[in-house]
Amino acid sequence: MARHKYYYNPKTLRYELARFPWATWFFRVAGVAIVSGLFFYGLLLLVNRFTETELEHKLRTENRALKNHRGTIEYELNNAHAALASLSGKDKEIYQRIFLTPKAEEAEDTGDAQDILQTDLEGFHQVADRLISQTDVTYAKASLASWNFAQLFWPKKEDVSELQQYPTLIPIQDFKLSQFVCGFGEQLNPFNKLLYHHEGVDLEAELGAPVLATGDGRVIAAVRQTTPYGEGNYVEIEHINGYRTRYEHLAEINVQRGQRVQQGQVIAQVGMTGEATAPHLHYMVLKNGNPINPILFFTEQIDEHSWIQLAEIGKQVKQALD
């Protein structure tokens, strides 16, 4: 049994039982906590100082390696940047020399979400909202037009086959926008670099690439010429309603005069015969003998967005290929 402690109370002149010393014990416990905490921390530092775990070793070597090689990588990367800049300069120069028009700046690929985050979000929202509402309206209109169109044409098969008689295809297989070199209208003559009227479009393609009939029709000319000027080997097809298409500078011709051809049929191979400065197809659409802009007929294989881009490219004054 614990011994009781007493104290002398001078007022009562008696020994009285001392109360439990809460304060003392509080300070004792606190002292223990603080001192053991300090010990703990000291020991921890000691252990840390004199031992190395496997993980620490691994991390330490890895960090050292990462730090040591960062400089080299940065240096090499800078070199690569410089080399790329010079290559890109040369590339632009070559483009300029080939097309006589400066190369359009490629839009920097916006892989950095940073740029988007830093943009004025409020303005962005406004633009986005407007675009969305416009898109909705356009979509509604398009749906209506599509429905009307379907009502008009879809059930009648003969009408669909009539559509095929218009030159609505792009005469090159797997057409990409970059293959569209020179548009219709005022363009630069490649030889004397003067403006002249370019009566078709120049579609770049590899030598021997297949040329497709853009619509059903009858071949009214399949001419082979070896002159260093003019259209070279060419095919002319007569379609419906006074439309004709012409395919010039061909390497090989697979059809004969008078032959009937189907839309999409391979009629020839791309070449550079006649007055061609590069392998390409000079494609013309004529209505009653007058050349019209063939882009207007590229309605099937490309979407509206690409088509608008195509029209923009077509407006640029560039060096034609013949």
Next chain:
Amino acid sequence: MARMRYHYNPETCQYEPIIHTGRHFLNQTGRFILICLILAFGGLAYYLTHYPSVDENQLTRENHELKWQWGELQNEIRHVSNQLRALEHDDDDHYRVLLAMNPLDPSMRLAGAGGHAPVLLPAEESVSEILGAYDSLFRLGNRIEVHEQSLKELEAEVAVKERQLSTRPAMQPIDNRQLTRFNSIFGMRLHPVYRDWRNHNGLDLTAPQGTPVYATGDGIISFAAYNGGYGNVVYINHGFGFESRYGHLSKFNTQAGQQVKRGDLIGFVGSTGVSTTPHLHYEVLYHGKYVNPINFMYRDVKQEEYNKLIRKAPTVLPDNKSSGVERR
């Protein structure tokens, strides 16, 4: 002074003051330290088994930081690589097609010797970031090297193409404003002097005596002298199989061996040789065969466009008193 404390001693039946001796104090301190140590060790044991060490923490933080930086580096490498890919794409699918060259084999694009292999310690090789970065830089270096070569090839080819375009006869040798008559008959025709049917190998452009005659394409003057029926004639060798001839000149502005550019003034209209009136007899030959010059004139060119070509020529007033004029 601290208040004294007392014990009740039942044996003596007295309250006795509690007196702390030094020994008691030592005892207490020792106990205190022991308790603290036990607690500290216990805590340490628990901590070490359950938490990473201080160094580990710090190293891990550092490691994360470094890896993030390396990630950025790799992103940048990827960015450069993508830009290069765009250039390669243009090169292969655009320029080479247009220049009728074969595209580079994709395997060849990787087979350059531009980058250099990294020297790594065994411990460093285990760090995937380092190895990966060096690897991608190595490949990037190779591709850059190959692309450089490829662009050089392209440049050479473009230069040839440019020469081919600039040398080709591609304009009317006389300004439309001075042209009074254009005789477009090429082939058989009744000869105005001999009065018989002969092949006309060129076109006749009638213009006043002394009208400037321009070179229709870049080339070298291979002949500039009096030559029989041609009278004073200039031959220009354009290369790539083309030659052009300018007959019946009254006066030369060039001599054989001279380099000329398209639009340069080479002579003046006259009526030398077999000719009835001052005019230019213009011929174009392709690989030694006469071709119809009409295909090389682009007559529909607008005047201001045409002026661009002859702007380079020195402005010379028509000279009507030229020597060497022979009329027949």
